[in-house]
Amino acid sequence: MSLTPFRIPIVPELRKNTILSLIAKGLRVDDRDIVTPRNVKIETGVIEKAEGSALVRLGATQVMVGVKAEIGSPFRDTPDEGVITVNAEFVPLASPMFEPGPPDENAIELARVIDRSIREVNAVDRKALVIRPGEKVWVLFIDIYVLNHDGNLFDASMLATMAALATTKLPDYEEYETGDIEIVREKTIGPLKLNHIVLTSTIAKIGDYIIADPNLDEETVSDTRIVFAFDENGRIVGAQKTGMGAITLDELYRALKIAKQAANVYFKSLEEALGGRLPVERQGVEGHG
Amino acid sequence: MAGQDRVIVAPGDTLPDDVQGKEPYVIDIGGKKVATVVGLLDLRGEKPNFIPLLHVYVPKPGDVVIGLVSSIGVMNWFVDINSPYAAVLTAQDFLGRPYNPLTDDLTRYLKVGDYIKAKVVAFDRSRNPLLTVNGEGLGKITEGKIVEIQPAKVPRVIGKKKSMLNMLESETGCQIFVAVNGRIHILCPNKDLESIMVLAIKMIEREAHTVGLTERVQKYIQELKKIKGIGEA
Amino acid sequence: MGGKAQVRLIDEFGRRHDGRLPEEMRPVRMQVGVLDNSDGSAIVEYGKTKVIAAVYGPREPVQRFMVLPDRALLRVRYHMAPFSTWERKSPAPSRREVELSKVIREAFEDIVLVKLFPRTTIDVFIEVLQADGGTRTAAVTAASLALADAGIPMKALVAGVAVGKIDGVLVLDVDEIEDGSGEADLPVAAAPDIGKITLFQLNGVLTEEELSKAMDMALSAIRQLVELEKKALKEKYAFSREVRSE
Numbered sequence: 001m002s003l004t005p006f007r008i009p010i011v012p013e014l015r016k017n018t019i020l021s022l023i024a025k026g027l028r029v030d031d032r033d034i035v036t037p038r039n040v041k042i043e044t045g046v047i048e049k050a051e052g053s054a055l056v057r058l059g060a061t062q063v064m065v066g067v068k069a070e071i072g073s074p075f076r077d078t079p080d081e082g083v084i085t086v087n088a089e090f091v092p093l094a095s096p097m098f099e100p101g102p103p104d105e106n107a108i109e110l111a112r113v114i115d116r117s118i119r120e121v122n123a124v125d126r127k128a129l130v131i132r133p134g135e136k137v138w139v140l141f142i143d144i145y146v147l148n149h150d151g152n153l154f155d156a157s158m159l160a161t162m163a164a165l166a167t168t169k170l171p172d173y174e175e176y177e178t179g180d181i182e183i184v185r186e187k188t189i190g191p192l193k194l195n196h197i198v199l200t201s202t203i204a205k206i207g208d209y210i211i212a213d214p215n216l217d218e219e220t221v222s223d224t225r226i227v228f229a230f231d232e233n234g235r236i237v238g239a240q241k242t243g244m245g246a247i248t249l250d251e252l253y254r255a256l257k258i259a260k261q262a263a264n265v266y267f268k269s270l271e272e273a274l275g276g277r278l279p280v281e282r283q284g285v286e287g288h289g
Numbered sequence: 290m291a292g293q294d295r296v297i298v299a300p301g302d303t304l305p306d307d308v309q310g311k312e313p314y315v316i317d318i319g320g321k322k323v324a325t326v327v328g329l330l331d332l333r334g335e336k337p338n339f340i341p342l343l344h345v346y347v348p349k350p351g352d353v354v355i356g357l358v359s360s361i362g363v364m365n366w367f368v369d370i371n372s373p374y375a376a377v378l379t380a381q382d383f384l385g386r387p388y389n390p391l392t393d394d395l396t397r398y399l400k401v402g403d404y405i406k407a408k409v410v411a412f413d414r415s416r417n418p419l420l421t422v423n424g425e426g427l428g429k430i431t432e433g434k435i436v437e438i439q440p441a442k443v444p445r446v447i448g449k450k451k452s453m454l455n456m457l458e459s460e461t462g463c464q465i466f467v468a469v470n471g472r473i474h475i476l477c478p479n480k481d482l483e484s485i486m487v488l489a490i491k492m493i494e495r496e497a498h499t500v501g502l503t504e505r506v507q508k509y510i511q512e513l514k515k516i517k518g519i520g521e522a
Numbered sequence: 523m524g525g526k527a528q529v530r531l532i533d534e535f536g537r538r539h540d541g542r543l544p545e546e547m548r549p550v551r552m553q554v555g556v557l558d559n560s561d562g563s564a565i566v567e568y569g570k571t572k573v574i575a576a577v578y579g580p581r582e583p584v585q586r587f588m589v590l591p592d593r594a595l596l597r598v599r600y601h602m603a604p605f606s607t608w609e610r611k612s613p614a615p616s617r618r619e620v621e622l623s624k625v626i627r628e629a630f631e632d633i634v635l636v637k638l639f640p641r642t643t644i645d646v647f648i649e650v651l652q653a654d655g656g657t658r659t660a661a662v663t664a665a666s667l668a669l670a671d672a673g674i675p676m677k678a679l680v681a682g683v684a685v686g687k688i689d690g691v692l693v694l695d696v697d698e699i700e701d702g703s704g705e706a707d708l709p710v711a712a713a714p715d716i717g718k719i720t721l722f723q724l725n726g727v728l729t730e731e732e733l734s735k736a737m738d739m740a741l742s743a744i745r746q747l748v749e750l751e752k753k754a755l756k757e758k759y760a761f762s763r764e765v766r767s768e
Contacts (some may be wrong), residue, residue, distance in 0.1 A: 001599040003622035004631065006590050105624040108617045120726045223632075226722070236733060239724035244631035246718035249737060256730070297759055299752035300670050301678030301715035313638050313675045320668060325635060325675035342759065346672055373580035373642045396548060397575075414640050415591075441673070497542050498759050 002105055002242075007097070011220045015055040019221055022163060023209045030059070030215065035261045037201075037213035042159060042273035044167040048232035052168025052192075053206035056160040059215055060150035062094075065142060065160035067168045071131065071181050072139040082129020082137040088144040088157065095149035109242060111144065114158055114200070117229035117238040121196045123164055128193035131173070134171075136181055138170065154227045154242075166270075166279050168192050196231040197278050199270065200238075201263035203228075203255045207248055210255050212262035226252070226258040232267065232278055296330045297498070304330060309338030329498055342498065346372045346440035346470045348418040352409045353427075355435060355472035356420065358399050363390055366399055368407070368420060371440065371470045376418040378407060383422055384426070404430040406466070406474070426466075433464075433476035436487055438494045440471035445497040446490060448465065453503050460488050460510045487511045531688040531700060536612035538688075539699055540569075547683065547695040547743055552663070552754040554671045560647075562672025564754070566664040568683075569697060570654035573663035577672040590725050594639040598627035600661055602650040622658050629662050629682070629711045629720040635675040640672035644674060655697035656684045662711040662721060667751055671758075680720055681747035683738040687728065694743055706732075710740040714748050 038059030047053035052067035088111040169188035204214035204222035223245025229238030356368035380388035463477035547570030557563035576648035659682030686696035706726030751763035
């Protein structure tokens with residue numbers, strides 16, 4: 001059952017008016033313009049026991065992602081594909097708004113949007129995750145841990161997820177005559193095969209204005225947000241309107257334009273963090289296939 | 290449906306600029322008047338009139354309502370008045386004197402499931418409606434039957450200049466009180482006439498938006514009386 | 523990406539597996555006031571997809587803390603009946619049902635005049651009785667009808683439809699077979715009378731041009747669906763409760 005949020009933080013009227021009057025002039029409280037995301041800091045390999053990991057700071061928002069690889073059976077209807085599962089935890093230490101307990105609708109929505117964004121374009125090649133077709137495949141657990149919520153958890157989570165996947169090293173394994181397979185985590189056999197890099201870019205609609213990468217205050221006063229997912233070729237590979245307000249068709253297209261601009265900044269940041277190169281081959285803009 | 294002079298409209302439909310109709314059933318969106326509920330647009334008078342066909346009963350001070358006691362507090366009863374908000378009737382108001390919960394018991398006077406006729410004293414959006422039973426004809430209902438209809442149909446059961454109400458009473462010999470919150474109290478000479486009255490009221494509720502209803506209901510009652518072998522009441 | 527469809531989704535005449543043209547919706551049926559206990563109710567069918575919605579409220583909630591001081595709280599539950607799918611679905615709420623309950627609730631937050639009923643809840647319960655694609659969009663349409671049937675004031679009626687892309691062709695109102703093997707799925711809900719989009723999701727890849735075409739397709743169909751909703755609501759008062767599209 002979904003309920004209208006009734007324990008929302010109250011943004012003091014003064015702060016809300018400041019936000020609105022600044023946006024009217026095309027400015028934001030933290031000195032940004034409406035299309036520029038906050039400062040992005042990406043660190044990879046932060047958790048040694050995970051096969052892949054990353055910590056992303058987007059302004060004051062902090063999200064950590066850990067990728068664990070296990071061996072399991074494939075789904076019945078896709079015997080020649082590995083399994084990827086995405087979960088998100090909005091841990092209580094990240095915000096006074098988060099209560100302990102199983103993931104709420106916001107965490108579930110975030111995990112599912114990120115899951116769909118990488119699944120639809122086969123960003124992580126699932127066929128390359130097969131060990132023994134129909135029997136044994138790699139099962140990748142992508143766990144998104146929000147550590148500090150200062151707005152725009154989607155983009156920070158997606159950046160961290162992609163950074164973690166791009167630096168994931170699958171562990172070695174031993175096959176026995178009995179058919180059992182045992183993972184040997186002390187050794188690694190190589191990175192994941194990535195077909196695409198997917199990042200999200202979120203915009204918030206506040207009155208008649210559309211801004212990229214909203215911080216928490218902006219998110220709280222916004223009418224609604226739209227998350228757009230793009231791949232490294234600039235294709236739209238996913239979208240989700242999230243939040244209570246409504247938008248016009250015109251606003252939707254304006255939002256797409258601004259989201260795309262901000263996405264370029266995210267892609268650049270990720271590229272830098274991965275040593276100046278994205279681990280996929282870029283094809284021209286708006287490629288097919 | 291009734292042809293050009295009466296039209297049923299749906300939420301989101303635009304209404305004529307000079308339409309008579311209040312918020313929240315008629316609102317202004319971008320300079321146009323819009324209906325927010327299903328309703329009847331009556332184009333016959335000087336100015337078009339919008340009558341909402343379905344609405345929730347929102348109490349107003351002064352309304353006389355028929356309430357159903359739904360739970361009991363320390364010094365008051367909570368009363369269901371067919372509205373989103375439960376109403377409050379204090380023990381003091383009912384007894385006309387201060388009430389001591391230590392030596393007295395509210396269930397002696399009103400129990401859960403009792404009907405009362407009461408007047409709304411106060412209601413604003415920050416408090417629940419307050420009722421009083423001080424007034425003529427107000428208090429616990431001890432005999433007769435209560436029929437529930439949609440609050441929006443209440444005017445139809447009364448009729449223009451009480452035409453429908455008078456017809457019902459004369460055809461059945463029952464006494465009827467129609468409360469604005471969609472509850473009707475009927476007091477009939479016998480059970481057969483009581484059943485006929487209930488059927489008649491339900492018919493009015495179903496066909497409230499049609500023309501010639503009073504005559505049809507009258508005929509209906511007369512047929513039912515014939516079937517039950519009842520002479521003129 | 524499926525590769526498992528044995529069915530040819532679009533044939534050489536441009537017809538879909540069930541004979542429809544790309545811009546054709548499945549037959550739509552709407553019925554209002556189908557349940558006696560609720561304040562408002564409706565059944566909506568898009569082809570074989572069958573959804574029922576019931577509205578209770580505005581009413582004071584049993585749990586007194588579940589309120590907002592200045593408006594009504596919306597509670598929306600999207601749930602699939604265990605017999606609604608080919609393989610029996612466990613009655614326990616899945617993550618998908620949690621997400622869809624949220625996006626459907628959000629489709630109405632700016633539509634229902636919630637400020638009229640502070641400290642109350644308006645409950646919308648939606649059950650998918652049979653799932654054949656487009657369940658969340660049929661759910662939005664059913665919820666809109668049920669809210670109007672309950673007499674809860676709304677700025678406008680809302681309807682939903684999903685546009686898909688199969689074999690490179692944009693198609694309207696995807697069913698389950700098309701959804702499973704398509705390259706994109708775009709569920710949209712909107713209130714055409716006020717020009718607002720209230721639900722928007724994209725699963726899959728679309729170019730900007732395709733997105734634009736798909737939105738036009740969706741909004742045009744939504745306009746027709748809202749007309750059908752109005753017909754269904756009005757016809758309740760003309761002794762005929764059912765409305766069909768051709």
